[in-house]
Amino acid sequence: MKRTVPLMIVMVGGILMIIQYFIPHQISQTIFEYYTDWAPIIVAFALVLGVGSLTRIHSHKIKRRAQNWPYSWAVLIPLYTMPFLAHIWPQSLGGGMDQPSIYHFLFMHIQVPIQATMFSMLAFYIASAAFRAFRAKSALATVLLIAAVIVMLGQVPIGDLLGKWLPSTGLWILRYPNLAAKRAIMLGVGFGMLATNLKIIFGVERNWLGGAGK
Amino acid sequence: MSAVSIWEKMLNIDRRWIFLSIGVVSIVPFFINFGMPVVTTDEVEGIFDYMDELGPENAIFVSFDFAPGTQAENMPMAIGVIRHALHNNVPVFMTANYPLHHGMMLAAMEYILNPNTIGYYQDVPFDEWSDLRESGIVARDDLEEAWEGQGNQLPEGALGWAFEGRDYAMLGYAPVFNLVILGMTSSIQTQYPVDTHGNPTSEMPMLQEHKNLREVDMALSCSGSAACVWWVTYAREKIGLPIAFGVTAVMATDYFPYIQTGQVIGQMGGLRGAAEYEVLLAENGITPSTDKAFTGMDVQSAAHILIILFIIMGNIAYFAGGFHKQKTLKGRG
Numbered sequence: 289m290k291r292t293v294p295l296m297i298v299m300v301g302g303i304l305m306i307i308q309y310f311i312p313h314q315i316s317q318t319i320f321e322y323y324t325d326w327a328p329i330i331v332a333f334a335l336v337l338g339v340g341s342l343t344r345i346h347s348h349k350i351k352r353r354a355q356n357w358p359y360s361w362a363v364l365i366p367l368y369t370m371p372f373l374a375h376i377w378p379q380s381l382g383g384g385m386d387q388p389s390i391y392h393f394l395f396m397h398i399q400v401p402i403q404a405t406m407f408s409m410l411a412f413y414i415a416s417a418a419f420r421a422f423r424a425k426s427a428l429a430t431v432l433l434i435a436a437v438i439v440m441l442g443q444v445p446i447g448d449l450l451g452k453w454l455p456s457t458g459l460w461i462l463r464y465p466n467l468a469a470k471r472a473i474m475l476g477v478g479f480g481m482l483a484t485n486l487k488i489i490f491g492v493e494r495n496w497l498g499g500a501g502k
Numbered sequence: 503m504s505a506v507s508i509w510e511k512m513l514n515i516d517r518r519w520i521f522l523s524i525g526v527v528s529i530v531p532f533f534i535n536f537g538m539p540v541v542t543t544d545e546v547e548g549i550f551d552y553m554d555e556l557g558p559e560n561a562i563f564v565s566f567d568f569a570p571g572t573q574a575e576n577m578p579m580a581i582g583v584i585r586h587a588l589h590n591n592v593p594v595f596m597t598a599n600y601p602l603h604h605g606m607m608l609a610a611m612e613y614i615l616n617p618n619t620i621g622y623y624q625d626v627p628f629d630e631w632s633d634l635r636e637s638g639i640v641a642r643d644d645l646e647e648a649w650e651g652q653g654n655q656l657p658e659g660a661l662g663w664a665f666e667g668r669d670y671a672m673l674g675y676a677p678v679f680n681l682v683i684l685g686m687t688s689s690i691q692t693q694y695p696v697d698t699h700g701n702p703t704s705e706m707p708m709l710q711e712h713k714n715l716r717e718v719d720m721a722l723s724c725s726g727s728a729a730c731v732w733w734v735t736y737a738r739e740k741i742g743l744p745i746a747f748g749v750t751a752v753m754a755t756d757y758f759p760y761i762q763t764g765q766v767i768g769q770m771g772g773l774r775g776a777a778e779y780e781v782l783l784a785e786n787g788i789t790p791s792t793d794k795a796f797t798g799m800d801v802q803s804a805a806h807i808l809i810i811l812f813i814i815m816g817n818i819a820y821f822a823g824g825f826h827k828q829k830t831l832k833g834r835g
Contacts (some may be wrong), residue, residue, distance in 0.1 A: 437813065449538065
């Protein structure tokens with residue numbers, strides 16, 4: 289029963305959603321609207337589950353003094369502080385454009401710089417990796433290296449100054465060889481997704497059930 | 503010292519020297535403005551030309567689908583297109599597909615409406631023009647005339663008025679955003695009964711004129727993730743909404759197939775794409791000058807040249823030192 293009911297729900301739901309997409313009838317439209325109304329509500333429950341699970345895992349780590357347990361405080365404190373502050377000063381949900389709030393301050397002066405710093409560090413590591421790993425070891429590696437250099441130069445104004453052929457060759461690489469490769473990958477992924485979805489809808493693939501009903 | 507040891511020493515250079523040199527070339531161009539010309543591409547011109555054709559009877563969506571990590575690239579794209587829309591009085595709906603991205607939307611508008619920004623727009627909050635709305639003055643030209651008729655003067659330096667609810671609506675974040683897009687194909691108001699500031703969207707003239715995505719003319723997804731594809735899957739393919747992408751440089755290569763098929767009308771790729779849009783805005787007199795993305799291109803030029811130099815130096819040392827003949831290379835990583 290624990291396996292049959294979820295499998296039936298997935299099968300009926302999956303088939304209905306496929307059919308409604310291709311049949312523009314009022315009934316299918318109503319089903320679709322029900323679905324778009326219900327799904328966010330169900331996801332809201334998943335959010336409760338997620339926060340609950342995260343809290344449980346990290347509070348256990350703190351209690352047991354597990355390895356790196358102080359970092360669990362770094363998860364739990366912001367997890368509860370931000371919503372708490374947002375509800376004390378509700379205008380902060382509106383961004384505090386005219387009324388600066390603590391929520392807005394923390395977002396703009398902690399969250400934004402942290403994320404921007406993490407991402408900008410990529411430049412340093414890319415430079416280091418390029419120096420150490422980007423070698424013309426074989427014919428294919430040489431083609432990759434030349435293509436990378438042309439695209440890199442073509443993407444910046446100095447490429448235009450070095451020669452008009454640089455940006456146009458860079459764009460040609462992006463528009464043709466890159467496009468062909470990307471399309472092949474996307475089609476492969478697309479067919480893979482289609483096959484997996486059909487296997488899930490028809491109950492062939494059951495890993496998503498976990499250990500339920502065993 | 504043998505020649506080989508020089509090459510080996512070069513290959514095993516302390517990575518902190520590489521970090522330092524990248525740091526220097528990233529900072530110096532901010533102080534010495536080279537102002538190298540940025541040539542525009544078809545992908546960006548496609549978006550600009552499409553936007554330029556729109557007027558007050560149209561509407562667009564700008565979706566903030568990026569986090570602070572990629573704001574250096576994505577933010578100027580969103581700002582450029584919103585300023586273009588405000589210039590042409592095209593109503594702009596703004597959404598975010600994630601709570602963090604909501605903050606980016608607020609930051610963008612804070613910049614556009616800030617009197618310290620060169621070429622800013624003077625904000626008129628929703629409540630401040632309620633009397634005009636209640637008396638039925640909602641057409642864009644009539645509204646501006648009536649507003650100025652009440653004694654309101656456009657401040658010096660401002661490019662125009664930005665009436666909340668008429669020129670822009672900050673709808674913000676809503677959970678399960680792919681379903682929100684699907685839902686908006688039927689009704690925007692059902693998905694967003696109130697905007698970010700708590701204003702009822704049903705009272706907004708721009709929402710009364712554009713009730714769902716079928717009545718909207720374009721959606722720009724400024725994205726640092728694959729979320730931009732949701733707009734193609736759920737809006738373009740379902741109802742034919744024209745989509746434009748503003749994506750990071752590393753993502754840009756992924757979406758050329760969408761441009762070729764016509765599913766996407768254009769794409770701004772990375773800082774370069776944003777700089778191109780800024781150039782088009784400035785050349786067409788829509789903004790008084792270029793902005794942050796254009797300035798950043800000098801930094802990017804210098805950084806790219808340095809990285810290419812590193813690649814060349816690495817290869818010279820590798821081959822000149824004869825390391826290509828060895829199976830393993832000692833290195834400090």
